[in-house]
Amino acid sequence: MKRVYTITTVVTLLTVLLGSILQITYTQRKTRAKLKVGFVYISDQSAAYTDNFMRLASSLKDTYGDRISIYSRNNVPEHEAANTFKDLKKHGCKLIFATSYTYKKQAKIFAKNNPDIQVCAATADNANNSPVLPNYHTFMGTIYEGRYLTGVAAGMKLSELISQHKATTETARIGYVAAMSTPEVISGYTAFFLGVRSIVPSATMRVCYTGKWADYPTEMRMTDHLIDEGCIIIGQHTDTIAPAISCEQAAAMGRNVYHVGYNSNMMDVAPTSSITSCSINWEPYITQAIEACLKDCDIESVVKAQKNHNDSWAGLDKDWVRINTINPIVAASHTKETLETVKKKLIQGKCKVFQGNYTGIDPKDPSDTYDLRNGYEENHDASTPQFHYVLSDVITIEDN
Structure with a gap:
């Protein structure tokens, strides 16, 4: 009887060993x-x-x-x-x-x-x-999450300027240099604006479209125009550093203006005006x-x-979106700590970005509107942003 058990055990071990060898061979064959x-x-x-x-x-x-x-x-x-x-x-x-x-x-x-x-x-x-x-x-x-966080940082700077009597709630105007009127861009600047408004509820925003993803001279001209219009903080969804440089030049001439970037840390070209930036990792x-x-x-x-x-x-939550370096010289006090708190709420689903007493209007079809009191869930079932409504009365699209 022991002999039968021994033979059975050996056969079992050989079967397991042969299976392992076949699995290793298959894995090697399946690996480039x-x-x-x-x-x-x-x-x-x-x-x-x-x-x-x-x-x-x-x-x-x-x-x-x-x-x-x-x-x-x-x-x-x-x-x-x-x-x-x-x-x-x-x-x-x-x-x-x-x-x-x-x-x-x-x-x-x-x-x-x-x-x-x-x-x-x-x-x-x-x-x-x-x-x-x-x-x-x-x-x-x-990326709307990063846009919202940088908007909070911009709002904190705006609030600081108001407390220092360098701005007022009535002049709390921000600008945005945008490439073109696509859902990705509209979603991004809306999230940025709502981040600002979570700190300064009276803020308004003006948007200039360049018509191209990367056009240094046009981006510079649009930024200069927004600064001349009284915009205190400039955000961007374009691919060059022109808006950052324009803000830095204006700040060097004594203008009260600051910048929030995209895709890279722009502190090297705007050390006295860049607050922070966000990017996709x-x-x-x-x-x-x-x-x-x-x-x-x-x-x-x-x-x-x-x-x-x-x-x-x-x-x-997966480090696909990042907030780049926060400029300690320019950013308002406790900006880093506040952004960490808001970031945790975003990850936990406790902070709803696209929500509030706003009506959005589709720029391509004015009859298509959206009531943000009902909330809007961005990236619900797709990787690309879908929100394409311009918030009525608080966001103005500038004619170029």
Whole structure:
């Protein structure tokens, strides 16, 4: 009887051992030895938005060493995107990051024609539009959270100026240099404005559109115009440092003006006027997508975020959105501590950004309105912002 038990035990052990060997062999076969990764940029390091991606791409070699090779293409206009994707294919790239919203159409067409290549489009909104492709993905951080926090910082500075009799509740006017009238931009400046109003309820805002994501001379001119209009704090959703420099120059001439940036810490160019800035941290998604491709598994199975099929997003809770350095020389007292408190409330869902006694009007269809007393949940089921209403009576769009 003992002999039967012994034989049974040996057979069981051999079966387990054989299964382990087969599993290891399968895993090795499913893991790529090397991966070629392509990045397509709308501009270069002179634009803060692109610079964030470029810095990240450069750092990937430190993380993955010889396991990946990076192929980057800078200053690619929309009409050249398709040819650029094909060029990266020729170099053997099996994972391509399209980093501009304007690439989304060509990126999806390329993905459809190349099912063996994974294409990830930052800030795009068409992953779940027909046809839904298993190799086409979209992603973005919930940047409205960062906008709201920087608005709180701006509001605290405005409140400080009022207490110092350098401004009044009646002149509590802020300005915003915006690229264009898209939901992403409108959602962003609305969240920023509501952050300001959480501190200074009488604040109003004027918005100037430049018509381009990056246009240094126009951004400078628009900022100068807003300062001349009496705006005390200038925010931005454009890709250059022009608004920060314009504010710094005005401050140097004795003007009472401050700046809140986007995509990078702008204290180096505006040390006496920059309060803080916010940005999307692209590292979590990009590194997790690379890990997925190295393991030859679905990207969404590795990415830690909210997901709707092949669309992924996250915010402060997953470090996809960040507040950059708070300028201790310029920011109001206790700004850092206050932002930490508000940040915790945002993460816990205790702070509702798009809510209040406001009526929003769709600039493209004035008959389409939204009552914010009912609240609005941004990024409910998509990575890209959807709020596209301009708040009546408190936000003014300037004619350029």
